[in-house]
Amino acid sequence: MLSLALGTMITITSNHWVTAWAGLEINTLAIIPLISKSHHPRAIEAATKYFLTQATASALMLFSSMTNAWSSGQWDITQLTNPPSCLLLTAAIAIKLGLTPFHFWFPEVLQGSSLTTALLLSTAMKFPPTTILLLTSHSLNPTLLSTMAIMSIALGGWMGLNQTQTRKILAFSSISHLGWMTIIITYNPKLTLLTFYLYSLMTTSIFLSMNSTNTLKLSTLMTSWTKAPMLNTTLMLTLLSLAGLPPLTGFLPKWLIIQELTKQEMTTTATIISMLSLLGLFFYLRLTYCSTITLPPNSSNKMKQWSIKKPVNTLTPTL
Amino acid sequence: MALAATLLHNAYFCGRCCRHKALQPLLGPLLSDSLSKSYSSYRRPGSQPEKKTTWQNVDLSFKKSIEVLKTQLGMLKKETEDHLAGPEGQSLTHYMLEQTRVVWEFRSQEDLNKWVISSDVEIGGKSEVYLKLGRNNQTALLYGTLNTEVPRDGETKYSGYCSMRAKPLVGSFARKKYYDWSNFNSLYLRVRGDGRPWMVNIYTDPYFSHQKDDLYNYFMFTRGGPYWEEIKIPFSKFFLSSRGRVQDDQHPIWLDKISTVGFTIGDKVNGPFQLEIDFIGLLNDRAHTEEFAYETYEKNPPL
Numbered sequence: 003m004l005s006l007a008l009g010t011m012i013t014i015t016s017n018h019w020v021t022a023w024a025g026l027e028i029n030t031l032a033i034i035p036l037i038s039k040s041h042h043p044r045a046i047e048a049a050t051k052y053f054l055t056q057a058t059a060s061a062l063m064l065f066s067s068m069t070n071a072w073s074s075g076q077w078d079i080t081q082l083t084n085p086p087s088c089l090l091l092t093a094a095i096a097i098k099l100g101l102t103p104f105h106f107w108f109p110e111v112l113q114g115s116s117l118t119t120a121l122l123l124s125t126a127m128k129f130p131p132t133t134i135l136l137l138t139s140h141s142l143n144p145t146l147l148s149t150m151a152i153m154s155i156a157l158g159g160w161m162g163l164n165q166t167q168t169r170k171i172l173a174f175s176s177i178s179h180l181g182w183m184t185i186i187i188t189y190n191p192k193l194t195l196l197t198f199y200l201y202s203l204m205t206t207s208i209f210l211s212m213n214s215t216n217t218l219k220l221s222t223l224m225t226s227w228t229k230a231p232m233l234n235t236t237l238m239l240t241l242l243s244l245a246g247l248p249p250l251t252g253f254l255p256k257w258l259i260i261q262e263l264t265k266q267e268m269t270t271t272a273t274i275i276s277m278l279s280l281l282g283l284f285f286y287l288r289l290t291y292c293s294t295i296t297l298p299p300n301s302s303n304k305m306k307q308w309s310i311k312k313p314v315n316t317l318t319p320t321l
Numbered sequence: 322m323a324l325a326a327t328l329l330h331n332a333y334f335c336g337r338c339c340r341h342k343a344l345q346p347l348l349g350p351l352l353s354d355s356l357s358k359s360y361s362s363y364r365r366p367g368s369q370p371e372k373k374t375t376w377q378n379v380d381l382s383f384k385k386s387i388e389v390l391k392t393q394l395g396m397l398k399k400e401t402e403d404h405l406a407g408p409e410g411q412s413l414t415h416y417m418l419e420q421t422r423v424v425w426e427f428r429s430q431e432d433l434n435k436w437v438i439s440s441d442v443e444i445g446g447k448s449e450v451y452l453k454l455g456r457n458n459q460t461a462l463l464y465g466t467l468n469t470e471v472p473r474d475g476e477t478k479y480s481g482y483c484s485m486r487a488k489p490l491v492g493s494f495a496r497k498k499y500y501d502w503s504n505f506n507s508l509y510l511r512v513r514g515d516g517r518p519w520m521v522n523i524y525t526d527p528y529f530s531h532q533k534d535d536l537y538n539y540f541m542f543t544r545g546g547p548y549w550e551e552i553k554i555p556f557s558k559f560f561l562s563s564r565g566r567v568q569d570d571q572h573p574i575w576l577d578k579i580s581t582v583g584f585t586i587g588d589k590v591n592g593p594f595q596l597e598i599d600f601i602g603l604l605n606d607r608a609h610t611e612e613f614a615y616e617t618y619e620k621n622p623p624l
Contacts, residue, residue, distance in 0.1 A: 042572040043532045043561070050530065050531070163404060164409075166503055167406075221417070
């Protein structure tokens with residue numbers, strides 16, 4: 003855990019490529035034992051997949067920084083001038099974050115890890131690559147980033163439609179939100195940061211709520227109203243917030259991004275992504291439908307859920 | 322103890338050979354033949370000699386490829402419609418309310434074609450196994466003779482197993498599909514055996530990873546009588562084994578990515594066996610509260 007914080011700090015505060023890469027590597031290595039902590043075959047498979055993809059991304063990033071250093075003679079992150087390096091870096095960051103078309107590892111890895119580790123993977127592990135993207139956003143190809151972002155929103159919405167495992171649903175929601183973050187990064191990087199912070203806050207509250215009731219699948223979510231009714235209502239509000247419904251907080255980044263895109267004469271893009279996030283809205287609504295609106299005719303027979311593992315954080319979702 | 326060890330040792334062979342047999346019709350002769358050829362040309366006593374080489378099997382006709390493309394696109398369209406409908410192709414309310422589901426039943430030859438049988442003939446043994454439809458096309462009958470005579474190739478120590486395994490689900494363009502049984506917690510089998518003990522094996526996803534030999538097993542003890550038995554095996558009772566060896570580090574089976582289910586007999590008794598199966602289903606037993614039957618203590622307690 004400490005290594006994670008260390009790695010993140012190193013990457014965020016670096017302006018030399020090698021330190022950034024070192025921070026990312028520390029993060030990757032630190033989270034591997036967290037993913038495979040339970041030693042279940044699926045957890046180990048998730049850890050292997052995570053390691054392979056992140057190692058590839060790190061290698062690509064190092065390669066791009068080296069070619070940039072070769073051609074321009076300096077290692078400053080903000081001075082990325084060589085076009086092939088920019089392309090390679092975009093690919094590397096996309097793999098690290100889980101943007102389409104490099105998103106395939108993300109749901110599997112999230113499914114194989116425990117809920118708290120999945121939380122870390124969705125929020126903390128996204129922070130260093132996002133900072134690197136922010137630092138280099140002025141030199142990256144905007145068309146490529148926009149294409150990847152639109153595809154991410156589309157795919158995150160489409161694939162999340164009939165998932166029954168909560169972790170996979172949150173993985174696809176993460177991919178979708180990453181798309182929103184990436185689409186505005188070349189025009190107004192501050193909005194990306196805002197989206198990221200709000201997304202982290204909302205996802206943290208959802209993961210922690212799910213962790214306290216140990217809901218790993220949809221059927222467990224449906225019976226959680228008997229265990230902690232207050233938590234259930236706040237969970238519903240948070241889910242709708244993630245979906246981006248006004249007047250909840252999650253609407254703010256979407257509104258500002260659409261406004262910024264319209265200012266940049268990209269109204270078609272803005273329309274497309276709003277339409278595509280309808281798909282995401284559908285499955286969030288379905289989650290809320292399952293958890294709060296309907297009362298299923300059964301009650302779960304899992305003994306574990308009667309124990310609340312930590313005090314319920316009902317305050318965060320109401321933000 | 323010895324019985325369990327033998328059963329599991331045979332399960333390893335059966336598992337390994339079954340996999341080739343199960344996936345052969347799906348992936349073509351490309352996979353299995355290349356595996357046998359890349360090591361040596363030694364052929365085990367029981368395996369069939371290859372009549373046609375791999376490259377002779379390729380069919381390059383245009384019309385056939387158009388038909389194949391049409392079938393695959395049809396499957397893709399159906400998959401998209403199922404994706405829109407809800408989990409596993411049914412609506413969400415159906416998913417929320419279902420407590421039982423029949424996964425495999427045996428009413429026609431097509432249902433039988435979803436299963437693959439194998440025995441120790443692959444390693445040179447002499448057991449025989451056959452699968453046919455029972456009376457009135459209502460059941461499947463798995464029958465044969467078990468023969469524990471060890472093949473004389475100098476390295477095999479035990480022999481005598483027969484098994485039946487379901488073929489994995491294949492989606493459009495030969496992609497893997499899995500069963501999602503997370504809504505249920507027991508396996509429900511309606512069988513009529515002959516008193517012999519069988520082993521039920523469940524294979525979950527990982528084909529292309531280090532865990533490709535992982536199998537979850539449990540035993541099914543049949544009565545001999547003329548009456549049908551309804552055997553419920555909760556998933557919490559399945560134990561993890563790899564290549565036939567029971568693992569020390571036990572974990573419960575995760576039901577969200579099930580690939581195949583199989584039955585094996587290998588109880589070291591020479592003689593005929595019969596198993597008649599009506600259907601294989603799933604049940605969400607509300608009265609069953611056990612999460613996992615093994616290793617429930619904490620293995621490394623904090624001091």
